[in-house]
Amino acid sequence: MMKLRYLPLSLAVLLASCASKPAYHLDGNRLVIPKAGGELVLTPLDADAIQTEYLKAGSQQPASRAIVQQTAVKAELSQKGDTLVYRLPGLRAEIDTRDLKISYYRGEHLLLAESSGFKGEQGVNLGFSLQQGEKLMGGGERVLGMDRRGHKLPLYNKASYGYTTEAAQMYYSLPLILSSEKYLLLFDNTASGEMDLGATQSDQMTFSAETGRRAYVVVASDHYAGLTEEYTQLTGHQPLPPRWALGNFASRFGYHSEAEARDVVNRFKEAGIPLDAIVLDLYWFGKDVKGHMGNLAWDKTAFPTPEQMIRDFKKDGVKTVLITEPFILTTSKCWNEALSAGAITPDASGKPATYDFFFGHTGLVDVFSPKGRDWFWGKYQSLLDEGVAGFWGDLGEPEVHPANLVHAEGSADALHNAYGHRWAEMVYDGVRQHRPDMRPFILMRSGYAGSQRFGMMPWTGDVSRSWGGLKPQVELALQMGAQGLGYIHSDLGGFAGGDKFDPELYLRWLQYGVFQPVFRPHGQEEIAPEPVFHDAHIQKVVGDYIKLRYSLLPYNYSLAFENSTTGKPLMRSMLMQSDDVKDFDNHHSYFWGDAFLVTPVTEQGAKTVTTQLPKGAWFDFWSGKRIEGGQSYTRATSVETLPVLVKAGSFVPMVAPTQSTDSYSSKALTLHYWADPSVTEAQGQMYEDDGHTPDAYAKGQYQLLRFSARQQGGLTVTLASQGQYPGMPKSRQLTLVIHHPGAVKAALLDGKPHSFKQDGDQLTLTFDWDGAARTLDLQ
Structure with a gap:
């Protein structure tokens, strides 16, 4: 029952200009409070989530690109002295009527409190107080440790070529945090901005953006895993991918010709190593790295019979995945066509904008424009009709995105972090409409909050091919998984650089890959990422691990199903499983589903590996040895063995491995x-x-x-x-x-x-x- 009392004098004076209507009121279940220059609006998204917006008078509030689902929830409103109490079943907002600052509670537990509400005529600014000892994860892809408190994080998707053990700004930023106090906070704004997580003032967390939406969402749960589940319920679940997405990929930068691509597929078949997909990098449309981007059609000199090649691969159970980029070079075959179609993003004068970057002189497809999307999608549709099974969207930050570009839905700065999100949506919707019998497969390295609902499978970018590059991969995967991106994965073996082949590093990385969402060795061609180009020992060890992954398909596919219905990632942090804050910082071990506890080997020459075991009984997956939990466990390891434990009470269904999931x-x-x-x-x-x-x-x-x-x-x-x-x-x-x-x-x-x-x-x-x-x- 809603309880309304008389307003205190302080609020009555503050809101005198609104005397023609109640100073505050419920509009349905939305709480509307007049605020200087506009309105403060609190909306229940479900029983455990509140969206708070400042609707500035005379200014259009952009729609949320993150939130897609709201559940009808009865809200109760009451007043207690100078405090308005807005109550949902699992979350309560208390608004101080003197300054309109909001505090959020679950039961009697204070989750977080505004230190400064929405303010500033220029840009969007918001502040919260941090509690003593509070830990924060989030912000998207970063290599900073699991607790990101004390860091200032740019909210601007940006390439991070050759990164290793520290990176504060990467391909996929997210304006959200998950707190050890068991709340999730989403700053729902796609513009270029910044999160300051106690860097400037140790007890203050601030969000800022150059422009855009004045809104944030608070999610509460009794469990850390519940925060991710609740968040993905609001922003959309990842659709169940095709089963073949859980198989082995052949991929490199890149296959130069049809003959080379056919050769690699044949090598896997001859070696008896399962294979489900081949990924063709940019040489499929041009013989050189520079000058051809935007062709978006086969180079028939290098790939003379692409459709026949795709059919032949399909007969062997191998699907073809092609890279595409949103940049159309002025030297490409499609430049004039894209111009005529009105597909290129203009500048403020309305003329198509061009600029230089690594690959040449270019324009950028405006995926926010109906003309841009229609033209761009036409290229994908033609490739689908040729038999292409999946798409890889690269450079979608966008890698170079000048501020003078003006998209159909706003400026470059306002929409920068939404570009990959909108691009993935275009591809996903197009595939679903054009091929309603087919589950989309979409690799992307950049997006926004909620991009998982478009089937996006992000990877961790151009990681260094080094031990330093391997070390942060679990941290990146656990962080992104908790933030809704359950299929985050790395270029197995590393991508960038490397003077010579390091067999130990290669084996360790590919062993880890068996227990990550997508198994895709990928790297620069100077060192072959595919096991079939290495010696018999490498082929045997890696081949056996790949076969194990295929044997685990019933278990792994069930994890994919669980992700599609609950949002729980396939890789799960110790914190998510134990619900104990002492596990907050652990990024050395993780759960693969609920059954397996995996500790990747990331130290060169390691002879032993130590795992902090949760309570209970555990079994060594390889030897069957029983280990009592609740302690630190150290085991010997060889280069052929990945430390994997199984939790007592686990069911794991398995099948015999096949050459392709087509034979599953x-x-x-x-x-x-x-x-x-x-x-x-x-x-x-x-x-x-x-x-x-x-x-x-x-x-x-x-x-x-x-x-x-x-x-x-x-x-x-x-x-x-x-x-x-x-x-x-x-x-x-x-x-x-x-x-x-x-x-x-x-x-x-x-x-x-x-x-x-x-x-x-x-x-x-x-x-x-x-x-x-x-x-x-x-x-």
Whole structure:
């Protein structure tokens, strides 16, 4: 029930000019408060999130490019002395009527408080007080450690070529932070700006932008993982990608010819190393690095039969992905066409703007203009019709974006950080409309808050091919995953530089890649990024790890499904899993889903690796050794072994590896369960569909397999399923592998004795399963 009381004299005087209407009022569930020069408006986005805007009189508030979903929530308003109390089920805003500063609470816990509300005639400025001991992650891609408090961060997407162990400004900035106080704060503004996270004043956090939207969003949760889930609910979930996106990619800068591309695909096939995609860098449209960008059509001299090449690759289960850039050089074949179509961003005079950058003299496609989008999309549509399966959008910060450019929706400075976001949206919508049977695959290195809803898979840019380049990759992935970008990944092996091939670095990086969202070795061609160009030992070790990734497809695809429905990233920080602030700074280890705890080796010549284990029982994935948690665990490591532990009580479905995901089948399914007396109840699931139908889950074209275990004396494992999809296995041959079952005298399947094999700490039994509920009792 809304409770309104008389206004205090201070507010009545302040708002005397608004006497014709209530000084403050609820408009539906929005709280509207007159403020000098405009209105302060608080809007409930859902039970745990409030959007706060300052609507300046006579000024148009730009629409949010981040927020896409709002849930109807009943808000309550009351007054307590000089304080207005605006209450949602999970979040409360208290507004001081004397200065209109706002404080936010969850229950009785103060989350954050404004130190200065929206102010300034020039630009957009906002300030908050920081609490003692408060830690902050966020700001997008940065290499600064997990806690970014004490840093001043530019909000301007910018290339960071050859970075290593420190980088304050990179390809994908985000104007948001996640606090150890369990709130998320999004400064919803796409313009060039800055976040000062206690750098200038240790107890102050400020946001500023040159222009644009005066709005921010506060999200609250009882759990750190809940902040990411809530945020992605508001800004849009990542669509489930095609299954092949979880396979192995052949990629380099770059393949110069059709013959070279065909050769690399054949090498993978001959080596028996699985392959699902080949990525063609800029040589597909020009023989040189400079002068050809913007051609957006095959160089038929180097690629004489591209459509046949694509068809041939497809027969082998290999999809073709092409790089594109938004720059159209004046020397390119498309320059005059782009000019005639009105696709090039103009300057203030209205004339198409041109300027110089590394690749030549150029104009920039205006993805904010209907003419620019229509012309640009036409190029993608033609490539789709030729059989191209995915697109790679490069240089989309944009890498060079002069301030004098004027886009159809605003100035370059106002829209800089939204360029990649709008570009990804254009490609995503185009693919969905032109190929409604196809899930879009989109690599991009720059975007804005909410870009994940366009299927964007960002990578961490042109990282140095060095140990220094490998070291920050977990930090980058965990940070971006918490900020909604669950498919962030690195150029495996490193991209930039490198005097000679370092086999140890290469192996360590590609081992880590097995447990990151996209497996794409990529680098400058002076050192081959593909394992098939290295010696037999490298091919064997890397090949076995790639096959492990293919064996894990049922588990990994289920993580992708979970991300698409909850926003939880595939790589999860220790903090996200433990909910304990002591894990805030840990970027050495991470969870791959809920089952695996991975500690990449990032020190050259390392003989041992140390992992801070959460409480509970753990098992070495390779040896099966049981380790008690809640302590620091050090294990020996060789260059062939990535330290991976499995949490007791974990279900992990696996299949035999195939040469391509086109041959994927779960008809023969192996289900692993790691048992331990300390885990009395456990659950797991496996999601499956045909791997390519868009919105399969929403359409009901899926099957969800559910697993549970109960261990109280004996061990009981229960299987169940729901749903179906075209082409699904009518029955599966299920091999159940129980790790550490203890001494077993008998196995009863649905109450009847069933044969089993027990070898040391592993018990195995096999039976046919049609999806009906089944129960296994081990006695």
